[in-house]
Each structure stands twice: as structure tokens, then as C-alpha cells.
Amino acid sequence: MPEYTILTLIGIAAVIGWELGWARTGVFGSVRYWLTMVIVFFFQIWVDGWLTKLSAPIVNYNSAQLSGIRFPWDIPIEDFGFGFAMVTLTIICWIRLGPKEHR
Incomplete structure (x- = not known):
């Protein structure tokens, strides 16, 4: 399996x-978290789609490091997993390290 996918x-x-x-933290049970993820993925589709479009890419990936699945348009599916992990970890850390009344 390719490195970026793994x-x-x-x-x-x-x-x-x-x-x-x-x-x-209970983020997975929070409507606010899921709305945040919808917003993140909405903008990720537009920006990442423009950056990785195969017709005129601005960002090039080594295809040997990817699964080869690109959706929608030409976005490597791994980018969504990476975005999910990065944003979710940031939110979890924000909650855990924030004021006690928000935990």
C-alpha cells in the first residue's frame, strides 16, 4: 500500500x-463539530480541487505514494483523511487545553 495512504x-x-x-471530549457526538467538518470539506473541495486538478496541477503528488482514488474531480482521497485527522486533532486539543468550563 502506498506511503501517503498508509x-x-x-x-x-x-x-x-x-x-x-x-x-x-465528546466531539464526535457534537453537532457543532460535524458542521465544522462540513464547512472544512466544502472549502477543501474547492481549494484542493483547484490545486490538484490533473489538467493543470499546481500541486503534484508522486502517484506511487497514493491509492489512485481521486474524488471529486481530481482530489486524492487521502487529502480528505489527512484533513479530517488534522482538524479533528486541533479541535480535540483546543477543548482539552482550554478553560475547564468548556470541557
């Missing part, structure tokens, strides 16, 4: 595991 899957599993096993 690292993305590890990142997703690590963030979910950390939330469910240790942090326990």
Missing part, C-alpha cells in the same frame, strides 16, 4: 483512538 490511515486511526480512549 500514513493517512494511521493518522485517522490515531486521532479517533486518542479521542475515544483518552481525550474523551
Whole structure:
């Protein structure tokens, strides 16, 4: 399996595991979290789609490091997993390290 795909899957599993096993902030049960993710993915589709379009790419990936699945348009599917892990980890850390009344 390609390196970027493996690292993305590890990142997703690590963030979910950390939330469910240790942090326990309850983000996955929060409507605000899921609305945040919808907003993040909406803008990611437009920006990432423009940056990675195969017809005139601004960002090039080594195809040997990807699964080869691109959706929608020409966005490597791994980018969504990476975005999920990065934004989710940031939100979890924000909640855990913030004021106690927000935990």
C-alpha cells in the first residue's frame, strides 16, 4: 500500500483512538463539530480541487505514494483523511487545553 495512504490511515486511526480512549471530549457526538467538518470539506473541495486538478496541477503528488482514488474531480482521497485527522486533532486539543468550563 502506498506511503501517503498508509500514513493517512494511521493518522485517522490515531486521532479517533486518542479521542475515544483518552481525550474523551465528546466531539464526535457534537453537532457543532460535524458542521465544522462540513464547512472544512466544502472549502477543501474547492481549494484542493483547484490545486490538484490533473489538467493543470499546481500541486503534484508522486502517484506511487497514493491509492489512485481521486474524488471529486481530481482530489486524492487521502487529502480528505489527512484533513479530517488534522482538524479533528486541533479541535480535540483546543477543548482539552482550554478553560475547564468548556470541557
